[in-house]
Amino acid sequence: TQLLEQSPQFLSIQEGENLTVYCNSSSVFSSLQWYRQEPGEGPVLLVTVVTGGEVKKLKRLTFQFGDARKDSSLHITAAQTGDTGLYLCAGATGTASKLTFGTGTRLQVTL
Amino acid sequence: GAVVSQHPSRVICKSGTSVKIECRSLDFQATTMFWYRQFPKQSLMLMATSNEGSKATYEQGVEKDKFLINHASLTLSTLTVTSAHPEDSSFYICSASGKWDTQYFGPGTRLTVL
Numbered sequence: 383t384q385l386l387e388q389s390p391q392f393l394s395i396q397e398g399e400n401l402t403v404y405c406n407s408s409s410v411f412s413s414l415q416w417y418r419q420e421p422g423e424g425p426v427l428l429v430t431v432v433t434g435g436e437v438k439k440l441k442r443l444t445f446q447f448g449d450a451r452k453d454s455s456l457h458i459t460a461a462q463t464g465d466t467g468l469y470l471c472a473g474a475t476g477t478a479s480k481l482t483f484g485t486g487t488r489l490q491v492t493l
Numbered sequence: 494g495a496v497v498s499q500h501p502s503r504v505i506c507k508s509g510t511s512v513k514i515e516c517r518s519l520d521f522q523a524t525t526m527f528w529y530r531q532f533p534k535q536s537l538m539l540m541a542t543s544n545e546g547s548k549a550t551y552e553q554g555v556e557k558d559k560f561l562i563n564h565a566s567l568t569l570s571t572l573t574v575t576s577a578h579p580e581d582s583s584f585y586i587c588s589a590s591g592k593w594d595t596q597y598f599g600p601g602t603r604l605t606v607l
Contacts (some may be wrong), residue, residue, distance in 0.1 A: 485536055
């Protein structure tokens with residue numbers, strides 16, 4: 383069974399702080415997605431990374447795919463209250479397009 | 494971006510009845526759709542993979558006779574929870590697969606079985 387471990391599981395910070403969420407596995411993925419989910423809603427896609435070592439920036443969010451395509455990180459600069467939510471990484475192995483979801487990181491940003 | 498809708502968003506039913514949830518890809522054709530279940534404060538758990546024109550593939554431990562999946566067209570998949578019981582109460586989410594195996598999720602359906 384493939385596992386994607388996210389850390390930390392829960393993070394509570396104040397607005398303006400920086401943070402990094404990690405997504406680690408022993409398996410190699412053909413692509414990796416990051417999603418953010420708010421209570422009572424479906425996950426919303428933030429980014430897809432495909433190439434080992436790839437770095438993508440989305441405003442204050444920076445995503446990195448590990449060189450070996452086994453891990454990824456999400457860095458948020460100057461967090462805002464609107465960043466609050468459940469962050470999920472998900473890896474694809476190319477088999478029937480199935481995704482393996484990470485354990486999730488719940489982020490709370492307060493004023 | 495790709496848009497996926499789900500209907501209904503919330504449903505309350507009596508124990509023993511069946512409930513159908515629809516998942517539609519609105520602006521793209523999806524050969525493959527997925528159905529997930531999510532418990533409070535937990536990550537998503539894949540229930541089954543739905544392929545257009547063929548039988549769904551269920552994950553281990555998911556009863557195929559209880560959770561009926563039909564994928565009749567490239568834009569519609571349905572999940573029917575048959576003879577629902579309180580333990581089936583959950584948040585059900587569908588997704589449709591796009592490029593690079595990226596999945597686009599619907600807004601979810603909150604099922605409450607009394």
